[in-house]
Amino acid sequence: NKDNEWKPGYERSSVYSVYDVDAGSWAEWKTIEMPDPKKFRDCGAGCTQRYDLPNGDVLLPFYYFGPETGEGKIKTGRRGAVMRCKFDGQTLKYVEHGNELIPLAPVGFYEPSLTKFGKKFFLTIRNETNGYVATSDDGLNFDEPRPWLYDDGGELGSVSTQQHWITHSNGLFLVYTRRGPENMEVFRHRAPLFIAQVDPDRLCVIRKTERALVPDRGAIIGNFGTMNVSREESWVTVAEWMQHGIGARFNVPEVCEKGGSDNSVYVVRIKWNKPNELVAWKTSGEK
Structure with missing residues:
Protein backbone atom coordinates (compact mmCIF):
# COMPACT_ATOMS: atom_id res chain seq x y z
CA ASN A 1 0.00 0.00 0.00
CA SER A 113 18.13 -17.31 -10.31
CA LEU A 114 18.89 -20.64 -11.95
CA THR A 115 21.26 -21.89 -14.63
CA LYS A 116 23.02 -25.07 -15.70
CA PHE A 117 26.72 -25.38 -16.42
CA GLY A 118 28.19 -28.75 -17.28
CA LYS A 119 26.21 -31.39 -15.43
CA LYS A 120 25.32 -29.17 -12.44
CA PHE A 121 22.55 -26.68 -11.78
CA PHE A 122 23.48 -23.48 -9.96
CA LEU A 123 21.14 -21.26 -7.94
CA THR A 124 22.13 -17.77 -6.81
CA ILE A 125 19.94 -16.23 -4.11
CA ARG A 126 19.39 -12.78 -2.67
CA ASN A 127 19.70 -12.20 1.08
CA GLU A 128 20.01 -9.11 3.27
CA THR A 129 23.53 -9.93 4.48
CA ASN A 130 25.11 -11.44 1.38
CA GLY A 131 24.25 -13.34 -1.78
CA TYR A 132 24.13 -17.13 -1.52
CA VAL A 133 24.80 -19.98 -3.96
CA ALA A 134 23.67 -23.61 -4.05
CA THR A 135 24.03 -26.53 -6.47
CA SER A 136 21.86 -29.41 -7.63
CA ASP A 137 22.03 -32.47 -9.85
CA ASP A 138 18.41 -32.29 -11.01
CA GLY A 139 17.60 -28.56 -10.81
CA LEU A 140 14.99 -29.14 -8.09
CA ASN A 141 16.75 -30.36 -4.96
CA PHE A 142 19.68 -28.25 -3.81
CA ASP A 143 22.42 -28.55 -1.25
CA GLU A 144 22.84 -26.13 1.65
CA PRO A 145 23.28 -22.58 0.30
CA ARG A 146 26.57 -20.92 1.16
CA PRO A 147 27.56 -17.24 1.06
CA TRP A 148 29.17 -15.95 -2.11
CA LEU A 149 32.92 -15.47 -1.64
CA TYR A 150 35.84 -14.40 -3.79
CA ASP A 151 38.45 -17.02 -4.63
CA ASP A 152 40.77 -15.45 -2.03
CA GLY A 153 38.21 -16.06 0.73
CA GLY A 154 36.88 -12.51 0.93
CA GLU A 155 33.13 -11.91 1.12
CA LEU A 156 31.51 -10.82 -2.15
CA GLY A 157 29.17 -8.46 -0.31
CA SER A 158 26.21 -8.53 -2.69
CA VAL A 159 23.79 -7.10 -0.15
CA SER A 160 19.99 -7.15 -0.46
CA THR A 161 20.09 -7.26 -4.25
CA GLN A 162 19.48 -9.86 -6.91
CA GLN A 163 22.25 -11.57 -8.87
CA HIS A 164 21.87 -13.21 -12.28
CA TRP A 165 23.82 -15.60 -14.49
CA ILE A 166 25.40 -15.37 -17.90
CA THR A 167 26.22 -18.89 -19.03
CA HIS A 168 28.69 -19.60 -21.84
CA SER A 169 29.77 -23.04 -22.97
CA ASN A 170 33.33 -22.12 -21.95
CA GLY A 171 32.58 -20.41 -18.65
CA LEU A 172 30.04 -19.44 -16.00
CA PHE A 173 29.63 -15.76 -15.09
CA LEU A 174 27.80 -13.89 -12.33
CA VAL A 175 26.37 -10.38 -12.70
CA TYR A 176 25.86 -8.52 -9.41
CA THR A 177 26.26 -5.39 -7.33
CA ARG A 178 28.31 -5.32 -4.14
CA ARG A 179 29.22 -3.00 -1.32
CA GLY A 180 32.58 -1.27 -1.34
CA PRO A 181 34.23 1.91 -0.12
CA GLU A 182 33.47 3.62 -3.43
CA ASN A 183 29.68 3.21 -3.35
CA MET A 184 28.59 3.79 0.24
CA GLU A 185 26.35 6.67 -0.86
CA VAL A 186 24.27 4.46 -3.18
CA PHE A 187 21.15 2.86 -1.71
CA ARG A 188 21.92 -0.80 -0.93
CA HIS A 189 25.23 -0.35 -2.80
CA ARG A 190 23.35 -0.97 -6.07
CA ALA A 191 25.98 0.52 -8.37
CA PRO A 192 28.24 -0.14 -10.19
CA LEU A 193 26.98 -3.30 -11.87
CA PHE A 194 29.71 -5.95 -12.06
CA ILE A 195 30.43 -9.18 -13.91
CA ALA A 196 32.97 -11.84 -12.96
CA GLN A 197 33.73 -15.44 -13.82
CA VAL A 198 32.70 -18.15 -11.37
CA ASP A 199 34.80 -21.14 -10.35
CA PRO A 200 32.07 -23.83 -10.60
CA ASP A 201 34.02 -26.34 -8.51
CA ARG A 202 34.91 -24.06 -5.60
CA LEU A 203 31.70 -22.01 -5.91
CA CYS A 204 33.43 -18.67 -5.71
CA VAL A 205 33.88 -15.54 -7.79
CA ILE A 206 37.32 -15.12 -9.37
CA ARG A 207 38.32 -11.66 -8.17
CA LYS A 208 40.80 -10.83 -10.95
CA THR A 209 38.07 -11.32 -13.57
CA GLU A 210 35.72 -8.74 -12.03
CA ARG A 211 34.76 -5.89 -14.37
CA ALA A 212 32.30 -3.02 -14.05
CA LEU A 213 29.60 -3.21 -16.73
CA VAL A 214 27.58 -0.11 -15.79
CA PRO A 215 29.08 2.80 -13.83
CA ASP A 216 27.98 4.30 -10.53
CA ARG A 217 26.35 7.65 -11.31
CA GLY A 218 24.42 8.01 -8.06
CA ALA A 219 21.26 6.08 -9.02
CA ILE A 220 20.56 2.44 -8.19
CA ILE A 221 20.97 -0.15 -10.95
CA GLY A 222 20.32 -3.35 -9.02
CA ASN A 223 17.19 -4.44 -10.91
CA PHE A 224 18.54 -5.83 -14.17
CA GLY A 225 18.20 -8.65 -16.66
CA THR A 226 20.63 -10.93 -18.51
CA MET A 227 20.23 -13.06 -21.60
CA ASN A 228 22.13 -14.86 -24.33
CA VAL A 229 21.13 -13.13 -27.56
CA SER A 230 23.21 -15.22 -29.95
CA ARG A 231 26.26 -17.44 -29.97
CA GLU A 232 28.37 -14.32 -30.29
CA GLU A 233 26.67 -11.99 -27.79
CA SER A 234 25.08 -11.83 -24.35
CA TRP A 235 23.25 -8.74 -23.08
CA VAL A 236 22.71 -7.10 -19.72
CA THR A 237 19.88 -4.55 -19.54
CA VAL A 238 19.22 -2.11 -16.72
CA ALA A 239 17.81 1.36 -16.06
CA GLU A 240 18.90 3.98 -13.56
CA TRP A 241 16.31 4.11 -10.78
CA MET A 242 16.24 7.69 -9.52
CA GLN A 243 15.53 6.81 -5.91
CA HIS A 244 17.82 6.78 -2.88
CA GLY A 245 15.73 4.79 -0.42
CA ILE A 246 12.41 3.03 0.16
CA GLY A 247 9.25 5.13 0.30
CA ALA A 248 7.85 8.25 -1.34
CA ARG A 249 10.10 10.60 0.64
CA PHE A 250 13.11 9.16 -1.18
CA ASN A 251 11.72 9.89 -4.66
CA VAL A 252 13.98 12.90 -5.05
CA PRO A 253 15.77 12.64 -8.42
CA GLU A 254 17.96 15.62 -7.64
CA VAL A 255 19.87 13.55 -5.08
CA CYS A 256 20.81 10.98 -7.73
CA GLU A 257 21.49 13.62 -10.37
CA LYS A 258 24.40 14.92 -8.31
CA GLY A 259 26.35 11.86 -9.45
CA GLY A 260 25.45 12.39 -13.10
CA SER A 261 22.53 9.97 -13.44
CA ASP A 262 19.57 10.93 -15.62
CA ASN A 263 17.35 7.82 -15.68
CA SER A 264 19.36 6.33 -18.54
CA VAL A 265 18.60 2.86 -19.90
CA TYR A 266 21.64 0.66 -20.59
CA VAL A 267 22.03 -2.27 -22.96
CA VAL A 268 25.45 -3.82 -22.33
CA ARG A 269 26.59 -6.02 -25.21
CA ILE A 270 29.12 -8.68 -24.23
CA LYS A 271 30.87 -9.99 -27.35
CA TRP A 272 32.49 -13.41 -27.04
CA ASN A 273 35.74 -14.40 -28.72
CA LYS A 274 34.45 -17.98 -28.93
CA PRO A 275 30.92 -19.06 -29.96
CA ASN A 276 28.56 -19.94 -27.14
CA GLU A 277 27.60 -23.50 -28.00
CA LEU A 278 24.78 -23.43 -25.43
CA VAL A 279 22.74 -21.16 -27.69
CA ALA A 280 20.61 -23.41 -29.89
CA TRP A 281 18.85 -20.77 -31.98
CA LYS A 282 20.20 -18.73 -34.88
CA THR A 283 19.72 -15.03 -35.40
CA SER A 284 18.78 -13.43 -38.72
CA GLY A 285 21.72 -13.45 -41.10
CA GLU A 286 23.48 -16.26 -39.24
CA LYS A 287 24.32 -19.29 -41.35
Whole structure:
Protein backbone atom coordinates (compact mmCIF):
# COMPACT_ATOMS: atom_id res chain seq x y z
CA ASN A 1 0.00 0.00 0.00
CA LYS A 2 1.03 3.67 0.10
CA ASP A 3 3.00 3.12 3.31
CA ASN A 4 4.99 0.29 1.71
CA GLU A 5 3.34 -2.33 3.90
CA TRP A 6 1.56 -5.56 3.01
CA LYS A 7 -2.22 -5.17 2.96
CA PRO A 8 -4.24 -7.97 4.61
CA GLY A 9 -6.23 -10.25 2.32
CA TYR A 10 -4.17 -9.80 -0.81
CA GLU A 11 -2.56 -12.79 -2.48
CA ARG A 12 0.63 -12.81 -4.52
CA SER A 13 1.23 -15.18 -7.43
CA SER A 14 3.65 -15.90 -10.26
CA VAL A 15 2.30 -14.13 -13.34
CA TYR A 16 3.10 -14.84 -16.99
CA SER A 17 1.94 -13.96 -20.49
CA VAL A 18 2.37 -15.87 -23.76
CA TYR A 19 3.74 -14.10 -26.83
CA ASP A 20 2.18 -14.84 -30.23
CA VAL A 21 5.03 -14.58 -32.74
CA ASP A 22 2.76 -14.46 -35.79
CA ALA A 23 0.43 -11.83 -34.35
CA GLY A 24 3.22 -9.91 -32.66
CA SER A 25 1.19 -9.52 -29.48
CA TRP A 26 0.98 -10.73 -25.88
CA ALA A 27 -1.95 -12.71 -24.50
CA GLU A 28 -3.79 -11.73 -21.32
CA TRP A 29 -1.74 -12.52 -18.24
CA LYS A 30 -2.33 -15.63 -16.17
CA THR A 31 -1.14 -16.90 -12.80
CA ILE A 32 0.45 -20.25 -12.00
CA GLU A 33 -1.86 -22.33 -9.82
CA MET A 34 0.05 -23.66 -6.82
CA PRO A 35 -0.85 -26.94 -5.01
CA ASP A 36 -1.48 -25.49 -1.55
CA PRO A 37 -3.25 -22.10 -1.70
CA LYS A 38 -2.83 -21.49 2.02
CA LYS A 39 0.86 -22.28 2.12
CA PHE A 40 1.63 -20.43 -1.11
CA ARG A 41 -0.79 -17.52 -0.74
CA ASP A 42 2.13 -15.09 -0.84
CA CYS A 43 4.34 -16.63 -3.49
CA GLY A 44 6.01 -15.29 -6.63
CA ALA A 45 8.80 -15.55 -9.15
CA GLY A 46 9.65 -11.86 -9.45
CA CYS A 47 13.25 -11.00 -10.42
CA THR A 48 14.19 -14.65 -10.94
CA GLN A 49 15.88 -16.42 -13.85
CA ARG A 50 14.39 -19.66 -15.19
CA TYR A 51 15.92 -22.63 -16.99
CA ASP A 52 14.19 -24.41 -19.88
CA LEU A 53 14.77 -28.16 -20.12
CA PRO A 54 15.31 -29.91 -23.49
CA ASN A 55 11.87 -31.58 -23.25
CA GLY A 56 10.12 -28.20 -22.96
CA ASP A 57 9.57 -28.28 -19.20
CA VAL A 58 10.39 -25.08 -17.33
CA LEU A 59 12.37 -24.95 -14.09
CA LEU A 60 11.14 -21.78 -12.41
CA PRO A 61 12.69 -20.48 -9.17
CA PHE A 62 10.24 -18.88 -6.75
CA TYR A 63 10.01 -17.67 -3.16
CA TYR A 64 7.22 -17.36 -0.66
CA PHE A 65 6.31 -16.25 2.83
CA GLY A 66 4.95 -18.91 5.15
CA PRO A 67 1.54 -18.21 6.73
CA GLU A 68 3.15 -18.27 10.17
CA THR A 69 4.62 -14.83 9.51
CA GLY A 70 1.18 -13.29 9.92
CA GLU A 71 -1.08 -11.33 7.60
CA GLY A 72 -0.75 -7.59 7.29
CA LYS A 73 2.79 -7.51 8.65
CA ILE A 74 6.18 -7.06 7.08
CA LYS A 75 7.11 -10.63 6.28
CA THR A 76 10.22 -12.44 7.45
CA GLY A 77 11.60 -15.86 6.78
CA ARG A 78 11.32 -15.91 3.00
CA ARG A 79 11.90 -19.37 1.58
CA GLY A 80 13.16 -20.25 -1.86
CA ALA A 81 12.62 -23.26 -4.12
CA VAL A 82 12.41 -24.31 -7.77
CA MET A 83 9.23 -25.60 -9.39
CA ARG A 84 8.97 -27.69 -12.55
CA CYS A 85 6.21 -26.65 -14.93
CA LYS A 86 4.68 -28.06 -18.10
CA PHE A 87 3.87 -25.69 -20.96
CA ASP A 88 1.34 -26.63 -23.65
CA GLY A 89 1.74 -23.45 -25.68
CA GLN A 90 -0.91 -21.58 -23.72
CA THR A 91 -0.74 -22.54 -20.05
CA LEU A 92 2.18 -22.92 -17.66
CA LYS A 93 1.17 -25.67 -15.21
CA TYR A 94 2.84 -26.52 -11.90
CA VAL A 95 3.99 -30.16 -11.67
CA GLU A 96 6.26 -30.33 -8.62
CA HIS A 97 8.82 -28.40 -6.63
CA GLY A 98 12.05 -29.41 -4.94
CA ASN A 99 13.35 -28.91 -1.42
CA GLU A 100 12.53 -25.61 0.24
CA LEU A 101 15.53 -23.54 1.23
CA ILE A 102 14.95 -22.10 4.70
CA PRO A 103 17.77 -19.79 5.82
CA LEU A 104 19.11 -19.00 9.24
CA ALA A 105 20.19 -15.59 7.93
CA PRO A 106 17.93 -12.55 8.50
CA VAL A 107 14.87 -11.93 6.30
CA GLY A 108 15.33 -15.07 4.22
CA PHE A 109 16.03 -16.20 0.67
CA TYR A 110 14.37 -14.57 -2.30
CA GLU A 111 14.75 -13.64 -5.98
CA PRO A 112 16.65 -16.86 -6.82
CA SER A 113 18.13 -17.31 -10.31
CA LEU A 114 18.89 -20.64 -11.95
CA THR A 115 21.26 -21.89 -14.63
CA LYS A 116 23.02 -25.07 -15.70
CA PHE A 117 26.72 -25.38 -16.42
CA GLY A 118 28.19 -28.75 -17.28
CA LYS A 119 26.21 -31.39 -15.43
CA LYS A 120 25.32 -29.17 -12.44
CA PHE A 121 22.55 -26.68 -11.78
CA PHE A 122 23.48 -23.48 -9.96
CA LEU A 123 21.14 -21.26 -7.94
CA THR A 124 22.13 -17.77 -6.81
CA ILE A 125 19.94 -16.23 -4.11
CA ARG A 126 19.39 -12.78 -2.67
CA ASN A 127 19.70 -12.20 1.08
CA GLU A 128 20.01 -9.11 3.27
CA THR A 129 23.53 -9.93 4.48
CA ASN A 130 25.11 -11.44 1.38
CA GLY A 131 24.25 -13.34 -1.78
CA TYR A 132 24.13 -17.13 -1.52
CA VAL A 133 24.80 -19.98 -3.96
CA ALA A 134 23.67 -23.61 -4.05
CA THR A 135 24.03 -26.53 -6.47
CA SER A 136 21.86 -29.41 -7.63
CA ASP A 137 22.03 -32.47 -9.85
CA ASP A 138 18.41 -32.29 -11.01
CA GLY A 139 17.60 -28.56 -10.81
CA LEU A 140 14.99 -29.14 -8.09
CA ASN A 141 16.75 -30.36 -4.96
CA PHE A 142 19.68 -28.25 -3.81
CA ASP A 143 22.42 -28.55 -1.25
CA GLU A 144 22.84 -26.13 1.65
CA PRO A 145 23.28 -22.58 0.30
CA ARG A 146 26.57 -20.92 1.16
CA PRO A 147 27.56 -17.24 1.06
CA TRP A 148 29.17 -15.95 -2.11
CA LEU A 149 32.92 -15.47 -1.64
CA TYR A 150 35.84 -14.40 -3.79
CA ASP A 151 38.45 -17.02 -4.63
CA ASP A 152 40.77 -15.45 -2.03
CA GLY A 153 38.21 -16.06 0.73
CA GLY A 154 36.88 -12.51 0.93
CA GLU A 155 33.13 -11.91 1.12
CA LEU A 156 31.51 -10.82 -2.15
CA GLY A 157 29.17 -8.46 -0.31
CA SER A 158 26.21 -8.53 -2.69
CA VAL A 159 23.79 -7.10 -0.15
CA SER A 160 19.99 -7.15 -0.46
CA THR A 161 20.09 -7.26 -4.25
CA GLN A 162 19.48 -9.86 -6.91
CA GLN A 163 22.25 -11.57 -8.87
CA HIS A 164 21.87 -13.21 -12.28
CA TRP A 165 23.82 -15.60 -14.49
CA ILE A 166 25.40 -15.37 -17.90
CA THR A 167 26.22 -18.89 -19.03
CA HIS A 168 28.69 -19.60 -21.84
CA SER A 169 29.77 -23.04 -22.97
CA ASN A 170 33.33 -22.12 -21.95
CA GLY A 171 32.58 -20.41 -18.65
CA LEU A 172 30.04 -19.44 -16.00
CA PHE A 173 29.63 -15.76 -15.09
CA LEU A 174 27.80 -13.89 -12.33
CA VAL A 175 26.37 -10.38 -12.70
CA TYR A 176 25.86 -8.52 -9.41
CA THR A 177 26.26 -5.39 -7.33
CA ARG A 178 28.31 -5.32 -4.14
CA ARG A 179 29.22 -3.00 -1.32
CA GLY A 180 32.58 -1.27 -1.34
CA PRO A 181 34.23 1.91 -0.12
CA GLU A 182 33.47 3.62 -3.43
CA ASN A 183 29.68 3.21 -3.35
CA MET A 184 28.59 3.79 0.24
CA GLU A 185 26.35 6.67 -0.86
CA VAL A 186 24.27 4.46 -3.18
CA PHE A 187 21.15 2.86 -1.71
CA ARG A 188 21.92 -0.80 -0.93
CA HIS A 189 25.23 -0.35 -2.80
CA ARG A 190 23.35 -0.97 -6.07
CA ALA A 191 25.98 0.52 -8.37
CA PRO A 192 28.24 -0.14 -10.19
CA LEU A 193 26.98 -3.30 -11.87
CA PHE A 194 29.71 -5.95 -12.06
CA ILE A 195 30.43 -9.18 -13.91
CA ALA A 196 32.97 -11.84 -12.96
CA GLN A 197 33.73 -15.44 -13.82
CA VAL A 198 32.70 -18.15 -11.37
CA ASP A 199 34.80 -21.14 -10.35
CA PRO A 200 32.07 -23.83 -10.60
CA ASP A 201 34.02 -26.34 -8.51
CA ARG A 202 34.91 -24.06 -5.60
CA LEU A 203 31.70 -22.01 -5.91
CA CYS A 204 33.43 -18.67 -5.71
CA VAL A 205 33.88 -15.54 -7.79
CA ILE A 206 37.32 -15.12 -9.37
CA ARG A 207 38.32 -11.66 -8.17
CA LYS A 208 40.80 -10.83 -10.95
CA THR A 209 38.07 -11.32 -13.57
CA GLU A 210 35.72 -8.74 -12.03
CA ARG A 211 34.76 -5.89 -14.37
CA ALA A 212 32.30 -3.02 -14.05
CA LEU A 213 29.60 -3.21 -16.73
CA VAL A 214 27.58 -0.11 -15.79
CA PRO A 215 29.08 2.80 -13.83
CA ASP A 216 27.98 4.30 -10.53
CA ARG A 217 26.35 7.65 -11.31
CA GLY A 218 24.42 8.01 -8.06
CA ALA A 219 21.26 6.08 -9.02
CA ILE A 220 20.56 2.44 -8.19
CA ILE A 221 20.97 -0.15 -10.95
CA GLY A 222 20.32 -3.35 -9.02
CA ASN A 223 17.19 -4.44 -10.91
CA PHE A 224 18.54 -5.83 -14.17
CA GLY A 225 18.20 -8.65 -16.66
CA THR A 226 20.63 -10.93 -18.51
CA MET A 227 20.23 -13.06 -21.60
CA ASN A 228 22.13 -14.86 -24.33
CA VAL A 229 21.13 -13.13 -27.56
CA SER A 230 23.21 -15.22 -29.95
CA ARG A 231 26.26 -17.44 -29.97
CA GLU A 232 28.37 -14.32 -30.29
CA GLU A 233 26.67 -11.99 -27.79
CA SER A 234 25.08 -11.83 -24.35
CA TRP A 235 23.25 -8.74 -23.08
CA VAL A 236 22.71 -7.10 -19.72
CA THR A 237 19.88 -4.55 -19.54
CA VAL A 238 19.22 -2.11 -16.72
CA ALA A 239 17.81 1.36 -16.06
CA GLU A 240 18.90 3.98 -13.56
CA TRP A 241 16.31 4.11 -10.78
CA MET A 242 16.24 7.69 -9.52
CA GLN A 243 15.53 6.81 -5.91
CA HIS A 244 17.82 6.78 -2.88
CA GLY A 245 15.73 4.79 -0.42
CA ILE A 246 12.41 3.03 0.16
CA GLY A 247 9.25 5.13 0.30
CA ALA A 248 7.85 8.25 -1.34
CA ARG A 249 10.10 10.60 0.64
CA PHE A 250 13.11 9.16 -1.18
CA ASN A 251 11.72 9.89 -4.66
CA VAL A 252 13.98 12.90 -5.05
CA PRO A 253 15.77 12.64 -8.42
CA GLU A 254 17.96 15.62 -7.64
CA VAL A 255 19.87 13.55 -5.08
CA CYS A 256 20.81 10.98 -7.73
CA GLU A 257 21.49 13.62 -10.37
CA LYS A 258 24.40 14.92 -8.31
CA GLY A 259 26.35 11.86 -9.45
CA GLY A 260 25.45 12.39 -13.10
CA SER A 261 22.53 9.97 -13.44
CA ASP A 262 19.57 10.93 -15.62
CA ASN A 263 17.35 7.82 -15.68
CA SER A 264 19.36 6.33 -18.54
CA VAL A 265 18.60 2.86 -19.90
CA TYR A 266 21.64 0.66 -20.59
CA VAL A 267 22.03 -2.27 -22.96
CA VAL A 268 25.45 -3.82 -22.33
CA ARG A 269 26.59 -6.02 -25.21
CA ILE A 270 29.12 -8.68 -24.23
CA LYS A 271 30.87 -9.99 -27.35
CA TRP A 272 32.49 -13.41 -27.04
CA ASN A 273 35.74 -14.40 -28.72
CA LYS A 274 34.45 -17.98 -28.93
CA PRO A 275 30.92 -19.06 -29.96
CA ASN A 276 28.56 -19.94 -27.14
CA GLU A 277 27.60 -23.50 -28.00
CA LEU A 278 24.78 -23.43 -25.43
CA VAL A 279 22.74 -21.16 -27.69
CA ALA A 280 20.61 -23.41 -29.89
CA TRP A 281 18.85 -20.77 -31.98
CA LYS A 282 20.20 -18.73 -34.88
CA THR A 283 19.72 -15.03 -35.40
CA SER A 284 18.78 -13.43 -38.72
CA GLY A 285 21.72 -13.45 -41.10
CA GLU A 286 23.48 -16.26 -39.24
CA LYS A 287 24.32 -19.29 -41.35
